Each structure stands twice: as C-alpha cells, then as structure tokens.
Amino acid sequence: MSEGKPKIALYWCASCGGCEEAVVDLAEDLLKIAEKVDIVFWPVAIDAKKEDLEKLRDGEILVSFINGAIRLSEHEEMVKLLRRKSKLIVAYGSCSYMGGILSLANLYPREEILRYVAMEAPTVENPGETMFKEKTMINGVELELPRFLEKARPLDEIVEVDYYIPGCPPTPQVTLKAIETLLSGNLPPRGSVIGASDKSLCNECPLNSTKPEKLLVKKYKRLTHAEIDPEKCLLAQGIPCLGPVTRGGCNALCIKAGMPCTGCFGPLDGVVDYGGKAVSYLASILDVPPEKDAVLKALEGLPDPVGYLYKYSLAKSLLFRKRAER
Amino acid sequence: MVDEPRIGVYVCHCGRNIAGVVNVAEVAEYASKLPGVVVARDYMFMCSQGGQQLIQDDIRKYRLNRIVVASCSPNLHEKTFRRAAKGAGLNPYNVHMANIREQVAWVTEDPEEATEKAKALVRGAVERVKHHEPLEEKKVPVKDKVLIVGAGIAGISAALVCANAGKTVYLVEKEPSIGGMMARFDKTFPTLDCASCILTPKMNEVASHPNIKLLTYSEVVDVEGYVGNFKVKIRKKPRYIKEDLCIGCGDCVEACVFKNPRFYPKPDEWSLGLKRRKPIYIPFPQAVPRVAVIDPEACVYLKYGKCAQTCVKACSRNAIDFTQKEEIIDVEVGAIILATGYKTLDLRKLPQYGYGKYPNVYSAPEVEVLLNASGPTGGEVVLRDGRKPESIAIIHCVGSRDEKYKKYCSRICCMAALKLAHLLHERTGAEIYEFYIDMRAFGKGYEEFYRRVAGEGVHLIRGKVSEITDAALTPEEEGKLIVRVEDTLAGAIRRIPVDMVVLMPALEPAVGSRELAKLFGVSVDENSWFMERHPKLAPVASLTDGVFLAGCAQGPKDIPDSVMQAEGAAGQALALIDKGYVELEPNIAYVDEEKCSGCRICVGLCPFGAIEFDEERGKARIVEALCKGCGTCAASCPSAAIQQNLFKDQQVMAEIKGVLAAMRGG
Secondary structure (H helix, E strand, C coil), X not given: CCCCCCEEEEEECXXXXXXXXXXXXXXXXXXXXXXXXXXEECCCCCCCCHHHHHXXXXXXXXXXXXXXXXXXXXXXXXXXXXXXXXXXXXXXXXXXXXXXXXXXXXHCCHHHHHHHHHHHXXXXXXXXXXXXXXXXXXXXXXXEXXXXXXXXXXXXXXCCCCEEECCCCCCHHHHHHHHHHHHHCCCCCCCCECCCCCCEHHHHCCCHHHCCCCCCECCCCCHHXXXXXXXXXXXXXXXXXXXXXXECCCCCHHHHCCCCCCCCCXXXXXXXXXXXXXXXXXXXXXXXXXXXXXXXXXXCXXXXXXXXXXXXXXXXXXXXXXXXXX | CCCCCCEEEEEXXXXXXXXXXXXXXXXXXXXXXXXXXXXEEEECCCCCHHHHHHHHHHHHHHCCCEEEEEECCHHHHHHHHHHHHHHCCCCHHHEEEEECHHHHHCCCCCHHHHHHHHHHHHHHHHHHHCCCCCCCCEEEECXXXXXXXCCCHHHHHHHHHHHHCCCEEXXXXXXXXXXXXXXXXXXXXXXXXXXXXXXXXXHHHHHHCCCEEEECCEEEEEEEEECCEEEEEEEECCCCECXXXXXXXXXXXXXXXXXXXXXXXXXXXXXXXXXXXXXXECCCCCCCCCCCEECCCCCHHHHHCCCCCHHHHHCCCCCECCCCCCEEEEEEXXXXXXXXXXXXXXXXXXXXXXXXXXXXXXXXXXXXXXXXXXXXXXXXXXXXXXXCCCEEEEEEEECCCCCCCCCCCCCCHHHHHHHHHHHHHHHHCCEEEEEECXXXXXXXXXXXXXXXXXXXXXXXXXXXXXXXXXXXXXXHHCCCEEXXXXXXXXXXXXXEEECEEEEEECEEECCCHHHHHHHHCCCECCCCCECEEECCCEEEEECCCCEEXXXXXXXXXXXXXXXXXXXXXXXXXXXXXXCCEEEECCCCEEECCCCCCCCCCCCCCCCCCCEEEXXXXXXXXXXXXHCCCCCHHHHHCCCCCEEECCCCHHHHHHHHHHHHHHHCCC
C-alpha cells in the first residue's frame, strides 16, 4: 500500500452480487487497475472493517464505487460514511443508479413484504409466526439488526452522487471506460453517466438498419409466444424491445444473443421518467384503431407494464411519489 | 434560462367573468412575491387598449423581459398580448398565458378554491416563462390556388367567388355531376322559386369558367403540407368516356343493349332509387359536365369482356374509351374549402315509421325527386302502386331532436316540410297533414311562408307521431297507412288514415366525413360535423390553418345559409392567398443530432410527413416548413432528442413543478 496511489473503495448495498462479479470480470484488467490504485475497502474481497474506514481522513478516498439499492438502515449509515471519506461517489450499476430490479418491491408495502418473507412464502414453515425483530436479547446481550426501510431507494436519494455507471451489471468495457475517465483527471460535469454512450442502444444495434421505413406495430408479443427472426429489428417484429429508450454502451449484448433490450442502462439525458418515455414511444408506434378493445388486444403481449418498463428504474420513477399535503 | 428573468404578471378581471369568482387582487399579490417577478397587477380588461398599454409601459419602465398574462384561453388572446409585447420591443414569444377563465373561473365554483387554483396556474406560468427564449416567425410564400371539395351549392358558390377574383380553383366532386342535393329539388323555400332555374346557370358558369378546373367523379386521396402550401392528390375515376369529345347527346345511352327498364342493372343514384338506370348514363338532364359515364360494375363489356358495344357504334364522336384508367392528379394550393355536404339519416333505423316496410312511406328527398320535372315521373306525384294520393301525412323531426338518434335540430326540415305540403297539395289536391313538435320559422321570410302554407288548408297537428301502421281498426282505415299521434293541442290520441307518408329525416354528415376530416386534419364535433374554429367569431375557419368550411359539412343549413358561409369561406381563402405569404408559428420541433440514435420511432408518426431519415448519417431530420408543431414526434422520441419550441421538456416540467409547488402551499 504505497502512499502515492489514489485510494478507492468498493461497497455493496442491496444487490444481488452481480456488480461484484462484474468487477471480477475485468479479469487481467483488474490487476492493471490494482497497480494504479490502492483499494482500501471492499468487503467482498479484502479484509477491511468499518473501523478502518472511519480511521481515514475525510476526503482521503479518491472514489468510492457503490452498488446496490438502499434498503437497510445499515446501507444508509455506510454510504453516508463513504460520502464523508470520498472525494467522488460513483453509483455503480442499475440498483444504485435507479433502484434496480429489487426496487420493484416498492409496489408492495414494507409490512406485506416482511410478512410474506417470514410467514407466507411457499418455502417457509413458520407455525409460531415468528417475525423479524430489530432488537433481540440473547443470554443477556442485546443484538441489533439493521432496519428494513419503507422503500428501496437509489443512492442519490441518500447522499450526493458525482457519477453514475449504468448496467445490470455494468459490462467490463463500460467499467473500464468509466475508470479511465475518472483517472484521466478530465472529469465530465458532475451528475453525468459515465462509461456508456450518449445515444440510445439503436445507434449501436446491428439490427437497426433492418428497420422498415415506417416503424409501426400491430400488436406486441411476448418473446415466449413469438417466432422471431433474430436477424431483424425485434421491435419491428412486435417484441417490445426497449433499445430506443435505453442508453447504449453495452454493445447490444442482449440483442446479439437474440433477446430484446430490457433497459438496464436506463434513460438518456433529459428523459424525466424512463417508463413514461417507454410508454410514449411504444404507444406512438402502435398501429391500431383508437378503440379501447383494439388497443387492449394489441397490448396483450405486455401484461405487466410496470414490471417490464420500470424493471430497473421503479425507485427513480415518478410513480408512487406521495402527493404533498397542503 | 438565457438571461436573468424580469417578469411582469397581469391578472385580468375579464369584467365579472374572472373577478366574480377569483380574488384577482390576491392572485396578483401572490404573484408579486414569486422569484423573478418584478411587477404584478390586476386589471379590468387586459385585452383592452388600456390593458395592453399597461404591459407596454411596464416593459419599458421595469425593463421586463418576460410577461405572464393570467386571463382567458390563449386561443382568444395569445396573439393580442404577443403583439402588445412586440410593440414594446419584447420578443413576442417571451409572453405566456395562464388560462384562469375557462380553466378556473368558469368551472370552479368555490371562490377560495378558484383563487388557489388561479395562483397555482400563475406560478406554473411564471416558472415556465423563465425558460422561454426569443423565437422568430418564418414567412413562407403561399400558392395562389384554391381547392374546393364538394360541388353542391356551397362548393359552387365558393368556387365562383374565388374564380371571379382571378384565382385558379380546383373544384372536386365525387359524383359524375356537380349540383349536389339542391339539383334534386323542384322548388326552394320560402320563395318557391324553381331550384333548377337558379342552380343550373351557376353550374354552367362553373363549367365554362376559365379559372375553374372542374374535377368530377374524383376524390381527394392525400393531403400534405400546411397553410398556404398544400400538396393534394386527387384520384379521378375513369368514366370510360372521353370528356373532351362527348357532347352529352345521349345517343350512346339510347343505344345501350339494355332495353327494358325493369331489367336495368342499377338503381339510379340521382333519383334515389325511384327508377333504375343503364350501365351508361347521364346522371340527370341538367348534369354538369353533360358527359355520359359508364358504370364498370354494371357494363356488360367491362364486366365480362363481351358485348355488342352498341354504344360505341352509336357514338358519332368516338368518345367511348373502354381502356380509360383512373388518373392521379397532383395539385398545389394555398387554401382549401371543404363543402362536402350532408346525407339524410337512414330511416330504417326508425322501424316505427315503416320506411322500407310500407311502399307508400317516402323520405323527403325522394319526394323532392318525385316532384322534380326531371324526375322519374316527370313531376307527377304517383305512389309506388300507381295511385294518386288523396291524403298525405308529413312528419317532422324524424330522428332530429331525439335523444335516441340526433339531439340537434336539423334546421331545414320545418320549412322544407311546409314547402312539400304546398307542392304536394298543388300537384295532387290531397288533404295534407303535418305533424310537428315545434314550428321553427326563423329565417327571412320564413314566418310569412309558414302563415301562407297554413292558410292553404294544411292540417297542422302538434305532436310526435308514435307509429305508422297498416293495421286497420275501422273500414275507413282499410288499405291506408294510419298515423298514430298524440295531438298535444287537442289533448287527444288520434289515428289518421292517409295514402302517403313523407318523413323529414335528420341531417347527418356525408358518407366518409370522418375519413375526410382525418385526411385534411380538421376536427369534428360530437356528431361528426366539421368543427368551426369559433361558433360565433370564426364560423368558416376550421381548426387547421388554411382549411375553411362551407355549407352543411359544418352543420345543417338551408340554402341561403350555405351560400352565405360558402362566400364567407371564399373571402377568407382569398384574404389568405392574396396576402402572398403566411407567417408560421415558430413552435416547430427540431432534432438534437448529438442525441439522435437513429431509432426511427418518429419517422412514421409525423402526420405532415415532415420527418426525413438521413440513411447515411443515421439521423432523423425535421423539415421546418412542413412541421406544424403538433408535438407527436417530441412526445414519442425515446431519447428526448426531439424538442419543440414553446413546448420544450424543461418548459413543460418547470410549469408542472410551479403548479405543484403552489399546491403544496409554497
């Protein structure tokens, strides 16, 4: 641990661990980065504790990469600590950036989730109806669990975030590009999404050139219910591909594997609500008579619009924001 | 934000319209404290000279660079206040209106709520206007030609006014002859002058006018462009007759292989099926152009490829051409007048009146044809069974003023019914019974006409007919149609046996009106009539610039009103194209190429064909002159790469946030 190298930290909040895998996926490149920097905190890989973090001077860490949404009081506590110790905070991955998949839990109240997990899930046998407790006395010692918060939230609702790296998880290429940007010293405006493209996925999609002159869709189909030509634009075939509304930079990995874009890179700059924008364009190109029955029929292939269109961004959306009382 | 905003807010009382509900002084006081607001005032009539002067003085005195006027709908006075701002040297697009009349005072009853709502809208406007930027109007030259769709009396009248002003007119009519509904009438109310005597000269004038390009048997299939510069595609159906050679002598019709009228293949359109016609025909004696037409669905040669072709042999001018194909004609015009008229309600929808069931129940248009000297009986009123009627019932409001069919009054039926009463009595000497709900005689000379016909011995019975039946209860009713009615003046249920029943059907928009509205981008009202811009002050303009309305296409009208509106529409069209240019609203959309990913979502959506896709660069491009600022592309663009002037995301979001902030009690 030489003094001259910039210090970096990596932390995970409510995440699946995929973002950690993504860092490991850098493979040999990770070693090159490790030569240039000093990793001072990374619970998944190195043995440093919260106390070690607290011992650092404020702002001593150049950049902290934080993945996962904020769901527990512990997450709040740790990211506030990291914010204090870091010059730059980077939200790494879709959960940290927009709430991610697990923020779809925001469709249900906290109590309902806890109840389901503790008592109702098919794999649970809990005849005594034991419930989670934040504090428990065992042998005269009080044990404390972090509190499960009301909602899953993106990182920037807890602390100020300097940059965002999108993806579920971010691809190695995006991660490398972002780190290069950060280490270059030539920093983009605060709040920018880094490592990815400024244009939507269509721009880099190999199938974009197969779009017809007028892109209109008679009916949306589920991938499992449709026979598709993997050489032709999926949207033009009625698969609700979210490429047009999603930031590029992933090299169209899913498309190349025959799957539609599900939107993990999130919206482009200037888009206020990702799912709302998705609704706008999907509805705009729907070529059916403006009658309720016809429209509902055409939308049968989109049975769960919130789950589909806000798959990675529900916590960041305008939905479920409480109306302020007068 | 381009510069430090210095905003003036003006809250209008609109007499009692707004101030009667909204506490305007409180709204102005509230606005004066909002960040960026330099001055806020309330005033009796902002649109008055004094109100405008107030804005202009303040702009100079306080160096205002943004104006918010909280008053009526921008539809009414946006131009007024923009002009006022311009007069004081401010870019007119730095003005924004908050609509606290239609959206607040007229719909929110509680004064406190209304005042809060007005404050919220004002705050939204204040936040929005901060993001406004100066914009420039664009002047575009206009084409000095006019397209008129529909050549009934309205279309004909409009065409003659425009043509006499020296403008080229394309007059498009889907039927083989012009003349429309009026050409079927024998006489017109209230003067009882001969319809064809007044219409035929006009039809002939149209045909011979050097400035009118008459396109009959033709339909508009595509419209592109915008006010002053419309590109229109017209499909001209083949007549299988060379129009320039045919002199309308009728020898071909005479010679056609069909000889027995009973076996003529098609019901005759002009006489509404009261007789049948041959495959080759001239629609009616006064038809313009007087050129024969061959119906390909009925002509033996065109259908089966084999026929003696006696028509060809009979034509001394070799005008018959079976190889004719439909033609697509492209025209460019500056203004469009829609005069597509009406049709009458399908009377089979009212089974209680027995139309289609009892042969002696007629629709009013059929009786018009029956009375017409050019009609199937030469003007003799003879029933379908050959008898001359001795008693006739005329029933008003069939489908009109009726919750189940059309809620509106069809306007022409009362007078038309009186006219038919007079004519039928004159021709047959029959007893005439008229059944009416209210007698509406509102026009010039109409009340006099009503009195005249009433004085002729017509039995006027006030009551809505419940049923026409042939079920006789007494020997006198045998073989008659019995009209069952509650005579509301006598207070009795009556059964009146008659030989003939005439139904006055409700008017409804012509077939295909909705499709036509879509084609021309005009709005329709709840009954599918084309919607005028303002019911009182802009009755001939549609909501689409450069497209005007005439005659019954906009709502039921009698002939004087149709002609009046048509000549008004012609005047408006002339005013538009004579100016030589139009100023286009700068609320157009544009593509930020840095953000455009070439996803092509927008390309197929533009209703004006204004979006081009540059394949080479992989970018969408908006042709400024074609963009109408409808916002479709801007809303659909998934990358937020398309923005629209005056409706930029940041402007709209700022407005929303402003409204919400006020509702939070901020």
